[in-house]
Each structure stands twice: as C-alpha cells, then as structure tokens.
Amino acid sequence: MRLTQGTFSFLPDLTDAQIARQVQYALDQGWAVNIETTDDPHPRNTYWDLWGQPMFDVADAAGVMLELAECRKVFGERYIRLSAFDASHGWETIRLSFIVGRPAEEPGFHLVREEAEGRRLRYTTRSYATERPAGQRYG
Amino acid sequence: MAGEAAREEPVEAAETAVDLRREFEESGVKAVLEELDRTLVGLAPVKRRIREISALLLVERARRRLGLAHEAPSLHMSFTGNPGTGKTTVALRMAELLHRLGYVRRGHLVSVTRDDLVGQYIGHTAPKTKEVLKKAMGGVLFIDEAYYLYRPENERDYGQEAIEILLQVMENQRDDLVVILAGYADRMERFFASNPGFRSRIAHHVDFPDYGDGELLAIAELILERQGYRLAPEARAALERYIPRRRTQPHFANARSIRNALDRARLRQASRLFETAEGPLDAAALSTLSGGDILASRVFGLPEERIGDGEGGS
Known part of the structure; x- marks a missing residue:
C-alpha cells in the first residue's frame, strides 16, 4: 500500500528535477530544508530521524540534492522526506513537507480492533512493517 | 534577469541568428565590466583577460542557443598574484558576471581557506569539505591560498582528501559550481606541478600584477x-x-x-x-x-x- 503523507503524496513520485525545483522554492522563501528518514511509517509518527543538519545556509537546490543522494545511498530502504522550516516570527514551523524516497515494498497497515467497555470497539492502525524490530523492517 | 532568460531558453531554441552586441548589453555583462573599469584602479592585464573570458562565454552561450555546442564549458579559474592585488574583489565581480551570463544559477561567492576544508582528525575532512561545497552550489567557490591544501612534507596530511573531493565535484558538477583558486604565483605553480589533476581542470589562469x-x-x-x-x-x-x-x-x-x-x-x-x-x-x-x-x-x-x-x- 502506497504511503500518502505530506504534500504531493497523491501525485506520482516527483522526479529529481521536480524535487530540486520545490527545494529551490523553499530556499528562495528563506526556509531551512531538512532531510528526514524513518522506517516506521505510522501517520502519528511525526518525529523522523534527521539526516545531517538542517540546511540553513545553502543557497542553491544542488546542495540539498547532493545531500539527498548521499542519504538515499545509505537509507534507500527507508522512507525519506524533505521538510522546509520557516523560522520567521509568527510562523516558526514546518511550511512544506513531502516524501522523496520510499522502500521498494510497502506492506501497508493492519486495522486493530480492541474490545472496550460494554460492546464498544476501539480502532487503531499498525504498520505491518513494524512487526520486525527497527533496522530490519524493509529489504 | 538571468533566471528568466534560462526559463525562456527552450522557446528561443528555434533562433537562427544572434546579435552579440545586443546580448552584450542586455545580459548586463556590459554593466559589470564598466563597473569593474570604474571601481578598480590599474590591473589592465586582468581587465583585458576578463573581457576575453566574457566574450568567450557570450559566444559560447550564443552557440548553445543555436545548437552548435552542448557541452558546458569548463569555467574553473586560478588567480595568481601577490597579496592585496584585488583577487577577492575580482572574484566577486566574476561571480556576478557568470551569474549574468547564466553559467551559475545564484552568483554568490563562498570564500574559504584550508581551515574550512580540511579536518583535524580522520573522517573529519570529507564532511567538512562537502559542507562547504553544499554552501557554494549554484555560485562560486573561492579558495584562497589553495596551495596550503597540499602538504608534501606530510604524506598523511588530510589535505589530499579534500583535494580529491574537490576534483571530483569540479569534474562532475560543472553546471552547479565554479571553483576559483587563488594565491602567490610561484607557490601556485608548484601546487599545480604536484597536482596535475587541478591544472588540467582549470581553464583560465589570470595573473594579477603588483600596483605601481x-x-x-x-x-x-x-x-x-x-x-x-x-x-x-x-x-x-x-x-x-x-x-x-x-x-x-x-x-x-x-x-x-x-x-x-x-x-x-x-x-x-x-x-x-x-x-x-x-x-x-x-x-x-x-x-x-x-x-x-x-x-x-x-x-x-x-x-x-x-x-x-x-x-x-x-
């Protein structure tokens, strides 16, 4: 099942040229671009692992793409996303975030039903990938 | 602006003739060269050399538009001369010139020395050099006193590692980055002699004379x-x-x-x-x-x- 999180996630995967143009837009707005990875794709897992440092002082998208290529080499079998942080007063938050890398196989999510008081049912989802310990989940 | 010109390029690909004179004025190269003449005293050979380089790049750009050339020209340069002869100032202008001509996308100048590129312990150099390269992408990387990168007296010096990364990027990412090496003429000469990889990748050597x-x-x-x-x-x-x-x-x-x-x-x-x-x-x-x-x-x-x-x- 294809993971849909963040901007552009219902579009086909962006090409590198398209990613570079999005990154350039973010840099032109003065946002710091971060590369983040995870192997736990649960939608409530908001804090992914940061790759390197936030790129505060990069002027051109080529610098970010260099780092992304490096990250893909190491974490090709994880989810990779780019996020752009706006540090300006009043925002101080992520303004743009989209997935730029995903594992070859995405097993999807299991719907978990829990019996609660009375005959109530509580629902949650669990990624099939997280059945295995971190580090062995994909590939 | 250069950005717009780059976007329009596919449309203009059908052109069959180019007016160099008009290009010269409209690209803003003329303005940069005139400012160079006005604000820099002396340095006649340097100014002449920069005029030559910008003429070459202008022609190259026109050739690319007409489909006569496809390879990105090698733009890496070396500026040699004594201290205080205006190398950094000219490098700044050069970055602007290349930006106006559309050869670099941003036109900023990142000025570094050995300390910014070479680490202090094993495994420290590559991330440091890459960090600098990342910052310089889309602009010009100016390496002052570049010969300090290479220390022949210490064979385990980490400078060699920085040189290898630099060479690789200079070769593979010519569209993204222009490198300018600067330093004293005689020591640069020795540096190039012991690092032939650099000499062959540098297209333009500009010599800065002392001021009268x-x-x-x-x-x-x-x-x-x-x-x-x-x-x-x-x-x-x-x-x-x-x-x-x-x-x-x-x-x-x-x-x-x-x-x-x-x-x-x-x-x-x-x-x-x-x-x-x-x-x-x-x-x-x-x-x-x-x-x-x-x-x-x-x-x-x-x-x-x-x-x-x-x-x-x-």
Missing part, C-alpha cells in the same frame, strides 16, 4: 573618498613619499597595506583632533587628514639606508 606607486595613490584616494575623508595637499605629498618607503618594508601587501596605513592615519587624526581642538569643529576639520597624520608613520623614522632590511612590519 601612482596606482596605489589613486587607490588611497578612492578608499578615502568612500569613507568621506579627504587629503590635505601636504598629506597627499606625504603619502606619495610614504608609498615607495612602505614598499621596501617586509610584509608589503599592495592595496591592503595602503588601507591599513590610512586606518592608522585616521586614528592619528582622531587623537590629534581630540587633543588639540578648542571649541567646536567643522565638517572640513573632521574629514581632513593633515600631513602630520601621515608623516607620523614609522617608516619615515627609519634611516634611509636601513630601508629594505627592516625587521617586522606593521
């Missing part, structure tokens, strides 16, 4: 004008005598020495005004350097025959 005495005086006047000062006639005469004397001192760094001398003269002027002023000062008094401010310099105190073998310089 008259040129240094003109520079001094330009600096003072920018700071809102002026020289009294006797101060000008004193400066004219100062320059050849300073030249024979050790650590003479052309325009930089002149700028430092003027900074010291301003200091003396301030303390002179502070000590001698009685009553309010007018604007002319506050902005005029007197002969005494210049003549108080140490170089005038040296006996004539000792000039040239003096120790230390400041």
Whole structure:
C-alpha cells in the first residue's frame, strides 16, 4: 500500500528535477530544508530521524540534492522526506513537507480492533512493517 | 534577469541568428565590466583577460542557443598574484558576471581557506569539505591560498582528501559550481606541478600584477573618498613619499597595506583632533587628514639606508 503523507503524496513520485525545483522554492522563501528518514511509517509518527543538519545556509537546490543522494545511498530502504522550516516570527514551523524516497515494498497497515467497555470497539492502525524490530523492517 | 532568460531558453531554441552586441548589453555583462573599469584602479592585464573570458562565454552561450555546442564549458579559474592585488574583489565581480551570463544559477561567492576544508582528525575532512561545497552550489567557490591544501612534507596530511573531493565535484558538477583558486604565483605553480589533476581542470589562469606607486595613490584616494575623508595637499605629498618607503618594508601587501596605513592615519587624526581642538569643529576639520597624520608613520623614522632590511612590519 502506497504511503500518502505530506504534500504531493497523491501525485506520482516527483522526479529529481521536480524535487530540486520545490527545494529551490523553499530556499528562495528563506526556509531551512531538512532531510528526514524513518522506517516506521505510522501517520502519528511525526518525529523522523534527521539526516545531517538542517540546511540553513545553502543557497542553491544542488546542495540539498547532493545531500539527498548521499542519504538515499545509505537509507534507500527507508522512507525519506524533505521538510522546509520557516523560522520567521509568527510562523516558526514546518511550511512544506513531502516524501522523496520510499522502500521498494510497502506492506501497508493492519486495522486493530480492541474490545472496550460494554460492546464498544476501539480502532487503531499498525504498520505491518513494524512487526520486525527497527533496522530490519524493509529489504 | 538571468533566471528568466534560462526559463525562456527552450522557446528561443528555434533562433537562427544572434546579435552579440545586443546580448552584450542586455545580459548586463556590459554593466559589470564598466563597473569593474570604474571601481578598480590599474590591473589592465586582468581587465583585458576578463573581457576575453566574457566574450568567450557570450559566444559560447550564443552557440548553445543555436545548437552548435552542448557541452558546458569548463569555467574553473586560478588567480595568481601577490597579496592585496584585488583577487577577492575580482572574484566577486566574476561571480556576478557568470551569474549574468547564466553559467551559475545564484552568483554568490563562498570564500574559504584550508581551515574550512580540511579536518583535524580522520573522517573529519570529507564532511567538512562537502559542507562547504553544499554552501557554494549554484555560485562560486573561492579558495584562497589553495596551495596550503597540499602538504608534501606530510604524506598523511588530510589535505589530499579534500583535494580529491574537490576534483571530483569540479569534474562532475560543472553546471552547479565554479571553483576559483587563488594565491602567490610561484607557490601556485608548484601546487599545480604536484597536482596535475587541478591544472588540467582549470581553464583560465589570470595573473594579477603588483600596483605601481601612482596606482596605489589613486587607490588611497578612492578608499578615502568612500569613507568621506579627504587629503590635505601636504598629506597627499606625504603619502606619495610614504608609498615607495612602505614598499621596501617586509610584509608589503599592495592595496591592503595602503588601507591599513590610512586606518592608522585616521586614528592619528582622531587623537590629534581630540587633543588639540578648542571649541567646536567643522565638517572640513573632521574629514581632513593633515600631513602630520601621515608623516607620523614609522617608516619615515627609519634611516634611509636601513630601508629594505627592516625587521617586522606593521
């Protein structure tokens, strides 16, 4: 099942040229671009692992793409996303975030039903990938 | 702007003729070259060389539009010359020039030395160099005193690692980054001799001559004008005598020495005004350097025959 999180996630995967143009837009707005990875794709897992440092002082998208290529080499079998942080007063938050890398196989999510008081049912989802310990989940 | 021109390029690919004269004026190259002429004193060979390079790039760009050339030309350069001859200033202009011509996307200049590229322990160099390259992407990377990267006396020096990464990026990402190496002519020559990879990847060698005495005086006047000062006639005469004397001192760094001398003269002027002023000062008094401010310099105190073998310089 294809993971849909963040901007552009219902579009086909962006090409590198398209990613570079999005990154350039973010840099032109003065946002710091971060590369983040995870192997736990649960939608409530908001804090992914940061790759390197936030790129505060990069002027051109080529610098970010260099780092992304490096990250893909190491974490090709994880989810990779780019996020752009706006540090300006009043925002101080992520303004743009989209997935730029995903594992070859995405097993999807299991719907978990829990019996609660009375005959109530509580629902949650669990990624099939997280059945295995971190580090062995994909590939 | 260059950005728009780049976006329009696919549309203009159908062109069959190019008006170079118009390109020259509309791309803004003319404005940059004129500013170079106006703001930089002397350096005639450098200016000529830059004109040649920009003509070449303009023609190359026109050829690309007509589909005659496809390869991105190699733009890496080496600037050689003594300290204070304007290498960094020209590199800044060069970045702007390349940006106007559309050869670099942003046109910013990242100026580094060995310390910024080479790490202190194993595994420290590659991330450091890559960090700098990342910052310089889309602009110009200016490596001052580049020969310090290579230390033949220490075979385990980490500089070699930085050189290898640089060479790789210079070769593979010619569209993204232009590298300018700078330093003294003779040491650069030795550096290139021991790193043939660099020499073959550098297309343009520009040599910066020393300034003449008259040129240094003109520079001094330009600096003072920018700071809102002026020289009294006797101060000008004193400066004219100062320059050849300073030249024979050790650590003479052309325009930089002149700028430092003027900074010291301003200091003396301030303390002179502070000590001698009685009553309010007018604007002319506050902005005029007197002969005494210049003549108080140490170089005038040296006996004539000792000039040239003096120790230390400041």
